[in-house]
Amino acid sequence: IHSFPMEHTSDLLRLISLYRFGGIYLDMDIIVLKSLEKLPLNYVGAESNYSLCNAVIGLAADGIGHEVAELFLERYVKYFNGKAYAQNGPALVTAVLLKFCGTSLMKAMEDGRKSCKGFRLFNTTAFYSIPWQEWRHFTEPRYLEETMERTKDSLMIHIWNIASRRERIKVDSNIAYVKYAEKYCPRTYAVAGDYF
Known part of the structure; x- marks a missing residue:
């Protein structure tokens, strides 16, 4: 089974x-923050x-x-x-x-x-600065500054879709996930509509 x-x-x-x-x-829920070409x-x-x-x-x-x-x-x-x-x-x-x-x-x-x-x-800093137990750091405004600070040296971030997939994310939200999408996934961000 x-x-x-x-x-x-x-x-x-x-x-x-x-x-x-x-x-x-x-x-699929990884956002690349720095080029991997020379890695x-x-x-x-x-x-x-x-x-x-x-x-x-x-x-x-x-x-x-x-x-x-x-x-x-x-x-x-x-x-x-x-x-x-x-x-x-x-x-x-x-x-x-x-x-x-x-x-x-x-x-x-x-x-x-x-x-x-x-x-x-x-x-952990490279890909998983925010552990899965803290996935709400990407989706709640109160964690925005802390999350951006904790991930400033990361090569990429993992959004932990297994936990966050039911969240309705408004494109104009003041949260880390939206800030990353806007900066590092501009095409996806541009066509997302009102929600991700």
């Missing part, structure tokens, strides 16, 4: 695609001090990128659990890369590519 069929299918398809072609996978492939980011996330994955089509993609797929097949939301996504990426790096998550984040065979584990 599968409790999260769409999510687990997405988990698998991103891994297969990265294994086959390499490249950058981004969840070397073979990276993921931490969503906390003890867990990586699979909403952003950059892998080369060969070398360690391909090796890590293969390890991801092997673990997916071996430990698939249709009832656990994070088992086949963040938990999988965390388990594989901790073993691959042979060190703690904190050490691998601090040392950059040095302590993980050339693979990079970004700290």
Whole structure:
């Protein structure tokens, strides 16, 4: 029995695609704040001090990128659990890369590519400055200044659509989500109508 069929299918398809072609996978609710063109492939980011996330994955089509993609797929097949939301996504990426790096998550984040065979584990600031538990920071005016400050050094932000998807966002709202959309997604913002 599968409790999260769409999510687990997405988990698998991103891994297969990265294994086959390499490249950058981004969840649909990621807003890119800084160009990724000069960012070397073979990276993921931490969503906390003890867990990586699979909403952003950059892998080369060969070398360690391909090796890590293969390890991801092997673990997916071996430990698939249709009832656990994070088992086949963040938990999988965390388990594989901790073993691959042979060190703690904190050490691998601090040392950059040095302590993980050339693979990079970004700290939470890079992609997930606002953790999923605080998703309302993107949708409520009272958090605007704090959210903009906390994400000022981020490469991208994750809006956590799993939690925020039922929110009706007015295009002229004074909230972080609208400010980011207006600046970094101007075409989408321009055609959105009254609500996102």
